[in-house]
Amino acid sequence: MKNKLVLGLAIFGMLLNSCTTDDTADIIINDNSVTNNNGGNNNNDVILLSGTYTEDLTLDSNNTYKIDGALIMTSGTTLTIPAGMVIEAVASGSDVYIAISSGAQIIANGTANNPIILTSDSAAPQAGDWGGLILLGDAPINSVTGAATATSEIASLPYGGTDATDNSGSLRYLRVQYSGGSADGQSENNGVSFYGVGNGTTVEYIQVFEGKDDGVEFFGGTVNVDFVSVVNAQDDSIDWTEGYSGTITNAHVLHGPEHDKGIEADGYNTDIGNNSNPIFWSKPTVTNLTIIGNGSSTGNEAIRLRAGTQGIFTNVLLDGFAEGFDLDGDAGATSDNPTGTGVLNGDLSVTDITFTDVTLQVKNDTGETFANSEFLSGIGNATGTDFASWGADWTVGNN
Numbered sequence: 001m002k003n004k005l006v007l008g009l010a011i012f013g014m015l016l017n018s019c020t021t022d023d024t025a026d027i028i029i030n031d032n033s034v035t036n037n038n039g040g041n042n043n044n045d046v047i048l049l050s051g052t053y054t055e056d057l058t059l060d061s062n063n064t065y066k067i068d069g070a071l072i073m074t075s076g077t078t079l080t081i082p083a084g085m086v087i088e089a090v091a092s093g094s095d096v097y098i099a100i101s102s103g104a105q106i107i108a109n110g111t112a113n114n115p116i117i118l119t120s121d122s123a124a125p126q127a128g129d130w131g132g133l134i135l136l137g138d139a140p141i142n143s144v145t146g147a148a149t150a151t152s153e154i155a156s157l158p159y160g161g162t163d164a165t166d167n168s169g170s171l172r173y174l175r176v177q178y179s180g181g182s183a184d185g186q187s188e189n190n191g192v193s194f195y196g197v198g199n200g201t202t203v204e205y206i207q208v209f210e211g212k213d214d215g216v217e218f219f220g221g222t223v224n225v226d227f228v229s230v231v232n233a234q235d236d237s238i239d240w241t242e243g244y245s246g247t248i249t250n251a252h253v254l255h256g257p258e259h260d261k262g263i264e265a266d267g268y269n270t271d272i273g274n275n276s277n278p279i280f281w282s283k284p285t286v287t288n289l290t291i292i293g294n295g296s297s298t299g300n301e302a303i304r305l306r307a308g309t310q311g312i313f314t315n316v317l318l319d320g321f322a323e324g325f326d327l328d329g330d331a332g333a334t335s336d337n338p339t340g341t342g343v344l345n346g347d348l349s350v351t352d353i354t355f356t357d358v359t360l361q362v363k364n365d366t367g368e369t370f371a372n373s374e375f376l377s378g379i380g381n382a383t384g385t386d387f388a389s390w391g392a393d394w395t396v397g398n399n
Contacts, residue, residue, distance in 0.1 A: 049087075053077050061085060066121060067130070070095050070155060075103025078169070084114030088121035089130035093181030097131025097189055099155045100168055102138050102196070110173030112205075115394040119177040127234055128212030131189035132179035137166040139198035141220025142243030142276035143269050150242075150272070152195050152219075153187045159196035164222045166198025173205045173394050180212030180234070188213040191233070197223040199246060207395045208233060215253075218244040218284075219269070225249070227390050231397040232256030236264040237291070240309070243268065244282045252387040253291040254398055255320075261301055262291035262318075267308030267339070274308070274336075283310035283347060290384030293320035296359045301326045308338045310347040317384030319356040323363050325375070331367030340368025343375045352378035 049057075050069030057073065058080040059065055067089040073079045079100065081087070089096050098118070100106045110116040120129035134154055138161035143150045149158040176191040191208030192215075199222040207229040208215035215230030220242035226249045230237035237253040240263075253262045267281035268274035274281070291302045302321040305311070306328035318324050327348075329339030342348030343366070353376050355361055361379075362372050391398060 053079075056080070059085060059087075066090065067096055067098065070097055070099065072099045072101060072155060072157070073104040073106070074101050078105045078107060081106070081108040081116050083110045083116065083173070086117045086119065088119055091120045091122035091125065091129035091178075093128050093130065095131070096181065097134060097154060099134040099157060100136065101157050102136045102149075102159055102161075105167065105169035106135065106171065107169050108171050108174050110394070112173060112393045115173040115175050117175045117177065118179075119175075122178075125178045125210075127178055127210045127232070128181045129178040130181050132191050132193065132211070133176055134189070134193045134195065135168045135197050135201070136195040137161075137168045137197035137201065137221060137223070138163040139166045139196045139221040139223070140164060140243060140276075140280075141196045142274050142280055143220065143272040145275050145277050150196070150219075154189055154193065157195075160220060161196065164198055165200045166196075167200030168197050168223075170202040171204070171206055172202065175207045175209060175394070175396070176211070177209045178211070179208065180214075190214040190217045190239070191230070192216050193219070194221055194223050195219045197221040199224050205390070205394065207231070209397050210256075214239045217241075218246065220244055222246045228252070229387070229391055229395050229398070230254070231395075232259070234258045234260070236261045238263045239265070240282050240284060241266040241269045241307075242272075242282070243276060243280050244284055247285045247287070248289070250288045250385040250390060251286070251290070252385050252391060252398075255293045255300075257294070259294075259300070261304050262293070263303040265303070265305050265309040265311060267306075267310065267337070270307050281308045281310050281342070283312070285312045286316070287314045288385040289313065289315065290317045290387060291319070291321075293318075295320045296322050296357045298322065302358070304328065305339055305348065306337065308336070308342070310342040313350040314352055315382045315384065316350055316353045317356070317382050318354070318358055320358070322359045324355055324358045324361045325350070326363045327366050329366040329368075335367075340364070340366025340370065343370050344368060348375070350376045352381040354380055354382040354384070
């Protein structure tokens with residue numbers, strides 16, 4: 001027994017000596033696991049992001065991230081994405097999206113030289129590969145009464161309220177690509193969806209490229225959007241409903257081979273009804289707008305205004321459509337869809353408009369009688385938005 005003990009001590013001593021004198025580098029095992037989807041590493045491993053976050057999530061520019069499901073930021077949390085980051089989403093098309101709940105914020109501030117890109121992980125990406133970006137806020141909507149909330153089509157999250165200045169964060173120089181995949185098994189995402197988002201939110205320089213559904217859609221709210229580009233949206237490029245009343249300034253729309261309207265505008269959500277009390281309608285202010293279609297022979301409409309929507313348009317250039325403006329509604333100020341009444345009252349108008357290769361300037365299906373001059377003024381005076389200037393460097397697909 002004694003000899004065995006001495007032998008064991010000798011072997012231990014030899015091993016200890018070899019560890020202290022060997023020139024071979026020590027082996028270091030790093031734990032690169034992600035706890036609650038909120039970890040990180042500096043070894044270029046892909047960190048998967050999904051689930052419901054109850055704490056802030058700040059992404060590290062040294063890491064690579066991929067969205068593999070529904071990523072939901074709950075009230076009181078903030079998602080921060082650094083400039084220049086490219087975040088891929090699993091190209092499953094269903095239930096893969098980012099949702100910023102009411103009371104949460106997203107801070108995604110890129111630059112012209114380093115935009116933030118949300119895109120598909122497919123080697124051959126296409127429209128509908130993944131969902132998109134969803135922001136929800138506490139600003140007024142007309143699908144509910146008073147301080148009640150509605151439920152979003154995607155993720156069934158609450159939105160809407162009475163705070164017009166609600167702040168959902170900041171988006172600057174952000175590009176969303178190949179979005180519009182179905183979510184929840186049936187509904188479709190848009191590139192960027194604003195549900196009851198308030199005008200305390202900063203949205204500047206955003207692009208939606210190759211989306212399967214709408215490019216940018218507003219479900220009520222008061223958010224202001226400056227410098228927006230939508231390229232090759234397969235449904236409507238810009239869509240509003242539920243009493244949206246913000247501003248859209250400097251918007252550029254370019255249609256691809258598959259597309260619907262440049263703008264589709266509803267005064268309220270016709271699937272729900274105008275339940276606000278007192279009743280109000282969508283009435284955004286749209287300034288410096290260019291919509292480029294595929295030619296007047298395609299039969300498409302550039303802008304459809306319906307369901308009582310109002311709106312003040314200034315400096316609009318429409319190029320390549322069978323119809324410039326298609327107005328739908330019912331006669332009478334107290335009708336369910338008084339789109340034409342908006343024209344007669346000056347709540348729906350276009351100042352400075354240029355038509356290029358547009359067969360019919362205005363189609364009036366409102367039930368009201370009015371001359372085009374009561375709706376349009378300054379024909380031929382518009383130049384549209386200066387996209388060549390503000391869209392340089394950070395956008396794609398416009399050539």
